[in-house]
Amino acid sequence: ADGADRSDDGWRPVGIDISTPSIARVYDAVLGGKDNYPVDRAIAEASLAIVAEIGDVARYNRAILGRAVRFMAEQGIRQFLDLGSGLPTVQNTHQVAQAHSPEARVVYVDKDPIVLAHGRALLAENEYTTVVTADLREPADILNHPDVRALIDFDQPVGLMLVGVVHHLNDDEGPERIVEEYKAALPAGSFLFLTHFCASSPDALALEKALLTDLGSGRFRTLEEIAAYFDGFESIDPGVVFLPQWRPEEPVQEPLTVGQRLMAGGIARKPT
Numbered sequence: 001a002d003g004a005d006r007s008d009d010g011w012r013p014v015g016i017d018i019s020t021p022s023i024a025r026v027y028d029a030v031l032g033g034k035d036n037y038p039v040d041r042a043i044a045e046a047s048l049a050i051v052a053e054i055g056d057v058a059r060y061n062r063a064i065l066g067r068a069v070r071f072m073a074e075q076g077i078r079q080f081l082d083l084g085s086g087l088p089t090v091q092n093t094h095q096v097a098q099a100h101s102p103e104a105r106v107v108y109v110d111k112d113p114i115v116l117a118h119g120r121a122l123l124a125e126n127e128y129t130t131v132v133t134a135d136l137r138e139p140a141d142i143l144n145h146p147d148v149r150a151l152i153d154f155d156q157p158v159g160l161m162l163v164g165v166v167h168h169l170n171d172d173e174g175p176e177r178i179v180e181e182y183k184a185a186l187p188a189g190s191f192l193f194l195t196h197f198c199a200s201s202p203d204a205l206a207l208e209k210a211l212l213t214d215l216g217s218g219r220f221r222t223l224e225e226i227a228a229y230f231d232g233f234e235s236i237d238p239g240v241v242f243l244p245q246w247r248p249e250e251p252v253q254e255p256l257t258v259g260q261r262l263m264a265g266g267i268a269r270k271p272t
């Protein structure tokens with residue numbers, strides 16, 4: 001009656017394939033969550049063998065997400081489109097945004113149906129937040145999706161979030177064009193917040209190779225390539241930097257470690 005399949009030993013929501021790794025579940029495993037399976041944990045452990053700080057890297061990414069959503073809320077943003085949002089964890093976008101402004105609207109989009117399965121419970125009581133299962137490589141489908149349109153008014157500034165996800169797209173999938181399509185749909189005063197694995201060290205390249213083999217797609221990009229996703233938008237201080245350097249709450253020790261340089265990102269504003 002609850003949609004669960006209990007025909008094997010472990011509980012799992014219907015429609016979830018536990019024989020193939022899922023990016024959302026691997027990331028959950030790296031963060032120390034419980035919504036993952038042996039196939040996912042094997043990849044998390046292989047990543048840990050290459051970059052011992054991988055758990056910290058995921059936490060830097062969650063930490064900048066919290067700082068950046070708070071920043072956008074302080075700038076007056078009341079609607080957020082979070083693409084490749086992942087499984088619910090600590091400091092989810094709607095919790096940070098609604099702590100600042102209780103009527104802030106958040107649409108989570110993820111291609112992995114497990115995100116909807118787990119998000120539903122969390123969001124059952126929240127009329128300003130929803131989860132859409134869709135592939136961000138189809139911007140028109142997402143931008144015109146009735147559940148997106150029900151919460152997001154594209155005549156008002158939007159916080160567009162592509163956090164830890166564009167590095168899962170291959171070059172031949174046209175990530176620049178995809179990001180541009182979303183940017184074009186936003187009104188002036190909107191923000192783009194993007195983080196991305198950075199090709200910043202030999203260990204980063206080794207991790208890229210392993211993830212490409214295990215997950216089948218993706219590319220780590222240079223700081224310049226990451227900065228290019230923001231082209232045409234006004235840079236917000238400090239620009240595109242390694243994650244711990246983005247408006248840190250405490251001073252950051254230099255030089256940064258390999259893990260601290262493994263992801264980069266920033267925020268920029270659509271000009272009038």
Ligand code: SAM
Nearest residue numbers: 023024027084085086110111112135136163164
């Ligand atoms: N944004 C969250 C964060 O930064 O904490 C989660 C990042 S997680 C590493 C990447 C997420 O993007 C996964 O949940 C995965 O399912 C999702 N994803 C990957 N490719 C996608 C696509 N083409 N369309 C929608 N979601 C995608």
